[in-house]
């Protein structure tokens with residue numbers, strides 16, 4: 001997990017045991033990007049927007065190894081910690097601040113739910 005000292009509202013998305021180690025689940029977001037939440041074999045949790053920076057492959061369906069997910073479409077390796085493509089590939093997918101407390105997973109609300117544009121005309 002990314003050490004997290006961010007201030008904000010945290011969304012409780014359920015118990016840690018809903019995702020077995022080495023797997024991921026998705027969280028649809030109305031009006032926003034689907035999020036992929038990963039549980040690594042060493043018991044860490046990460047959240048990323050569920051779109052590969054290459055051609056938007058569903059990262060949640062990739063293979064997790066260490067703190068990296070291999071995209072299921074063309075096998076780019078994406079860091080779960082930073083969202084960056086590794087090796088010679090370039091690109092980055094947004095990460096979502098996540099914390100685990102009392103056996104439950106929390107995501108930073110402000111990073112999940114899009115803020116309505118105040119600039120929209122009525």
Ligand code: FES
Pocket residue numbers: 052053054055056057071072073074075076
């Ligand atoms: S879409 Fe992920 S590697 Fe191409």
